Amino acid sequence: MPRSASLDFISKLSDGFGRPAYRFHAGMNHAQVLVRMHESFRKFARWSAEVLGSAEAFLVAVAVILLWAALGPRSHFSDTWQLVVNTATSIVTVLMVFIIQNTQNRDAKAIQLKLGELIRGVTGARTALVRLEDLSDEDLRKLTKDFQKLRERVPEVDGSPGPVSS
Numbered sequence: 001m002p003r004s005a006s007l008d009f010i011s012k013l014s015d016g017f018g019r020p021a022y023r024f025h026a027g028m029n030h031a032q033v034l035v036r037m038h039e040s041f042r043k044f045a046r047w048s049a050e051v052l053g054s055a056e057a058f059l060v061a062v063a064v065i066l067l068w069a070a071l072g073p074r075s076h077f078s079d080t081w082q083l084v085v086n087t088a089t090s091i092v093t094v095l096m097v098f099i100i101q102n103t104q105n106r107d108a109k110a111i112q113l114k115l116g117e118l119i120r121g122v123t124g125a126r127t128a129l130v131r132l133e134d135l136s137d138e139d140l141r142k143l144t145k146d147f148q149k150l151r152e153r154v155p156e157v158d159g160s161p162g163p164v165s166s
Helices: 003-011 030-052 055-074 079-121 127-134 137-153
Strands: none
Touching: 030 079, 055 079, 079 127
């Protein structure tokens, strides 16, 4: 969706009283609202990934599942008993997909930036490699073959390939 279409959609939202629902406070324009929304989600996603990816969160999830399983005989393993866990896990799964994807996207971008900086800083490095993620699959296959040929030309020392020079 183009940025302007996204802004048009947000501008049509209402709080039910005729006031725009997207404004966090008076005087904010669409771009400021989007920036604040993205920044808020970034912080929430990072915090959620930290908390929900911890050992403690895993133990809480195991305890909830064990509690649910223990309540099975008491509810005679009814459809409602099964529906509770199915619904809860479905909701959590859908929400976690967005949180995980957000954190993965940010991490991948950060890694690309760091690697790009390292490549630019190394004398003799091919700076064209900085934008590898933008290459087509065919171009990546060709580059992989080129690097395999380079590795074959470099003698192995102690079972590990030596330094690759360009």
